[in-house]
Amino acid sequence: MPNPPSFITPAQLKQMFPDSSILDRYIIAREVNAKAAEFKLDTALRQRHFFAQIKGETGSLLEGQTEGWNYSPEALKRFSLYYRQNPKEAEQDGYLKDPVTGGFIRRADERAVGRKHFQRLNGNRASNPEDGYNFRGRGLIQITGYEKYDGFMQNYAKYWDDEVPDTVTNPELINKMPYAIRSAMYFWLHYRIYLAADSGKGYADVRAVTRRVNGGNEGLDRRQAAYLEAEGIF
Incomplete structure (x- = not known):
């Protein structure tokens, strides 16, 4: 029997993120599959948008990164x-x-x-x-600002039963697994990013999803290209 749309595999993540580590792929598949319905990641359409946004932020590595501001x-x-x-x-x-x-x-x-x-x-x-x-952007989906770091910490126990990470005192925790994927899932749910995906227009909704993620169109071309990739994977 084929996997239902809500079930993702490490093999799919390998296709989408070819330079990712085996361990990270297994952790992410486990985390998303365990709570797909709760975090509004339970349809192929939502998964395509979710992972397209992550690829727009992290590229092919699928690991938490800290935003850099080395501007002219x-x-x-x-x-x-x-x-x-x-x-x-x-x-x-x-x-x-x-x-x-x-x-x-x-x-x-x-x-x-x-x-x-x-x-x-x-x-x-x-x-x-x-x-x-x-509180620069960190993690798989680049959560940014004290409000989001503190919100993730304050709401953590609602969703997970292990020790709550102190992401205010130690913000680099957002880059580490499993917090990198959990913070992305929290952001997706708490800030209702999924509502833009649920419009159902697929590629045409990438702009609206991106606007909900970062407030503008930063990296839109990367995210659109990633969405097209995701359509053939999820």
Whole structure:
């Protein structure tokens, strides 16, 4: 008898993420299959969107990664109102490259970027100026901001019965298994990302799903390409 749509296999994950580890594939298949209905990952359509978003964030590795902010001064001014209003600080905080070799003379000051731009976003606390940097995007789906790190920790015991990870004190835990996949599942459910997938238009819904994930169209082309891959796998 063929597997029902809600059941995923490590072999499918290998197809979608060819550079992933055997162990990670087995952990992810186990975690998703155990709670597919609870986390709204119980249809092939939802799984396609879920794993397409993960591939858009992690590429073919399928492992938690920490967001990097090594931006040029020009990039800082493009996406940040703060840096447009303070262009001298963009020059100070952005990276500096050798005009001849193209090598870095100085990397961006990511802590400063966190304080000046990202501190205002993603449920970070006004009283904690390092929240923007400390709670950068991490995990398989790049959960970002104090609100999400704390929310995952506070809600963890509703879904899992092992020790609750302190992802506020130790945010790097979000990159480690099983928390990398569990945090992605929590994000998918708690922020109702699945509702955009449930429209039922498949590829045409990737833009709406992406907007729910990151608030815009960042990496949309990667996510669209990943969705087309997922259609042949899940």
